[in-house]
Amino acid sequence: xxxxxxxxxxxxxxxxxxxxxxxxxxxxxxxxxxxxxxxxxxxxxxxxxxxxxxxxxxxxxxxxxxxxxxxxxxxxxxxxxxxxxxxxxxxxxxxxxxxxxxxxxxxxxxxxxxxxxxxxxxxxxxxxxxxxxxxxxxxxxxxxxxxxxxxxxxxxxxxxxxxxxxxxxxxxxxxxxxxxxxxxxxxxxxxxxxxxxxxxxxxxxxxxxxxxxxxxxxxxxxxxxxxxxxxxxxxxxxxxxxxxxxxxxxx
Amino acid sequence: xxxxxxxxxxxxxxxxxxxxxxxxxxxxxxxxxxxxxxxxxxxxxxxxxxxxxxxxxxxxxxxxxxxxxxxxxxxxxxxxxxxxxxxxxxxxxxxxxxxxxxxxxxxxxxxxxxxxxxxxxxxxxxxx
Amino acid sequence: xxxxxxxxxxxxxxxxxxxxxxxxxxxxxxxxxxxxxxxxxxxxxxxxxxxxxxxxxxxxxxxxxxxxxxxxxxxxxxxxxxxxxxxxxxxxxxxxxxxxxxxxxxxxxxxxxxxxxxxxxxx
Ligand code: SF4
Ligand code: FES
Numbered sequence: 001x002x003x004x005x006x007x008x009x010x011x012x013x014x015x016x017x018x019x020x021x022x023x024x025x026x027x028x029x030x031x032x033x034x035x036x037x038x039x040x041x042x043x044x045x046x047x048x049x050x051x052x053x054x055x056x057x058x059x060x061x062x063x064x065x066x067x068x069x070x071x072x073x074x075x076x077x078x079x080x081x082x083x084x085x086x087x088x089x090x091x092x093x094x095x096x097x098x099x100x101x102x103x104x105x106x107x108x109x110x111x112x113x114x115x116x117x118x119x120x121x122x123x124x125x126x127x128x129x130x131x132x133x134x135x136x137x138x139x140x141x142x143x144x145x146x147x148x149x150x151x152x153x154x155x156x157x158x159x160x161x162x163x164x165x166x167x168x169x170x171x172x173x174x175x176x177x178x179x180x181x182x183x184x185x186x187x188x189x190x191x192x193x194x195x196x197x198x199x200x201x202x203x204x205x206x207x208x209x210x211x212x213x214x215x216x217x218x219x220x221x222x223x224x225x226x227x228x229x230x231x232x233x234x235x236x237x238x239x240x241x242x243x244x245x246x247x248x249x250x251x
Numbered sequence: 252x253x254x255x256x257x258x259x260x261x262x263x264x265x266x267x268x269x270x271x272x273x274x275x276x277x278x279x280x281x282x283x284x285x286x287x288x289x290x291x292x293x294x295x296x297x298x299x300x301x302x303x304x305x306x307x308x309x310x311x312x313x314x315x316x317x318x319x320x321x322x323x324x325x326x327x328x329x330x331x332x333x334x335x336x337x338x339x340x341x342x343x344x345x346x347x348x349x350x351x352x353x354x355x356x357x358x359x360x361x362x363x364x365x366x367x368x369x370x371x372x373x374x375x376x377x378x379x
Numbered sequence: 380x381x382x383x384x385x386x387x388x389x390x391x392x393x394x395x396x397x398x399x400x401x402x403x404x405x406x407x408x409x410x411x412x413x414x415x416x417x418x419x420x421x422x423x424x425x426x427x428x429x430x431x432x433x434x435x436x437x438x439x440x441x442x443x444x445x446x447x448x449x450x451x452x453x454x455x456x457x458x459x460x461x462x463x464x465x466x467x468x469x470x471x472x473x474x475x476x477x478x479x480x481x482x483x484x485x486x487x488x489x490x491x492x493x494x495x496x497x498x499x500x501x502x
Pocket of ligand 1: 155159179215220
């Protein structure tokens with residue numbers, strides 16, 4: 001038999017130029033549903049003016065990022081059971097640190113622009129060895145052939161929303177962008193060194209590791225930022241002993 | 252959600268406890284103790300100027316600091332030093348790429364050591 | 380709207396950050412010694428009187444250690460405070476002012492502290 005819970009869902013509502021307010025809706029839910037299902041039902045059955053975003057429903061598009069009980073989550077893979085108890089109240093709000101367009105939808109244009117800037121690719125190439133055996137493509141592969149796979153970062157913006165530094169410093173590149181730079185590879189694009197070795201780059205990070213805590217996709221932005229720091233320091237040490245390098249890196 | 256707010260509003264966002272993970276609290280503790288200790292450092296240096304004025308001035312000043320209120324203040328400085336220093340070790344380690352996946356456990360360990368040290372100093376200060 | 384992140388902002392460099400880290404590590408040791416000496420050593424726990432202080436500073440390496448402590452703690456705290464202020468995106472002019480103010484503050488308190496040390500060590 002399907003379990004049935006009765007909970008209150010508090011939706012953050014805000015239209016352009018208006019002050020935000022909460023809208024409470026009592027809902028019968030199945031605890032094994034995901035939060036996105038409640039949002040969709042609230043829209044379908046209670047209030048057609050509720051604005052939210054989604055596409056894939058399986059944590060691939062990154063569109064359904066929101067704050068569930070203040071914490072950044074992909075609503076499509078967040079079971080109701082994991083965030084509320086029967087009879088309890090669930091809070092659904094838009095991501096922080098981005099301007100609200102309407103209700104649960106924020107404008108992440110700046111994030112996408114910056115991801116472009118650092119050359120983050122939505123698809124990655126990987127050696128066959130790097131792919132876990134059960135996910136390796138079937139059939140005879142060319143020796144040393146690269147396989148294409150979706151990049152880990154789905155540009156959902158959860159990390160940017162959770163980052164306490166980005167909350168006060170909008171021009172800090174932010175965890176997703178730095179992780180994107182790391183993934184794009186400093187070696188391939190020396191210009192990136194200049195971009196990330198700056199007051200808005202890796203040195204702005206103050207090790208809160210909120211990005212890593214909320215990232216739904218194993219990107220581990222916190223770790224990547226630290227790796228970037230290591231690379232920058234390594235590069236600095238090298239240039240100390242080999243003054244020809246800065247010209248290559250600088251321009 | 253307005254990113255254009257003035258700097259006071261933005262500074263308060265660092266300490267917004269909503270939706271924070273453990274290491275996010277680490278950031279808050281680090282920043283709060285940093286601000287407190289910097290303030291105390293300059294206060295401390297100014298107050299120590301009393302030393303230059305000779306034994307009477309300094310000893311009179313020390314007498315005035317024997318109230319429990321001062322002692323609580325003193326203990327909070329000691330506490331801030333321990334928390335900031337121990338958390339600092341974690342930040343240094345992770346910044347060089349050491350033990351990044353274990354940073355959460357290191358944070359817990361650092362805070363436990365810090366609390367033990369604070370208790371020891373507290374006992375010493377208040378009980379003798 | 381969010382500001383553009385396309386141009387790298389100067390103002391925080393590897394070298395400043397490294398200094399903060401290195402001084403931080405030194406402070407780890409010196410601050411612990413400083414705390415223990417002031418609150419733990421002596422019959423009543425710490426330096427309780429003016430004469431305690433003067434006696435303590437008679438040993439030659441104590442003032443030397445405290446001098447290093449003074450310089451590192453000033454450096455560490457001012458670079459750190461500047462980093463916090465950088466989080467708030469000060470304008471170019473403001474940042475310049477802060478840079479100079481902090482240099483003057485650091486130097487001023489450094490000289491004052493060393494002067495105090497020399498006076499006490501000399502008594
Ligand atoms: S790094 Fe993770 S949390 Fe950040 S945008 Fe990419 S997938 Fe989302
Ligand atoms: S709907 Fe695509 S990630 Fe949730």
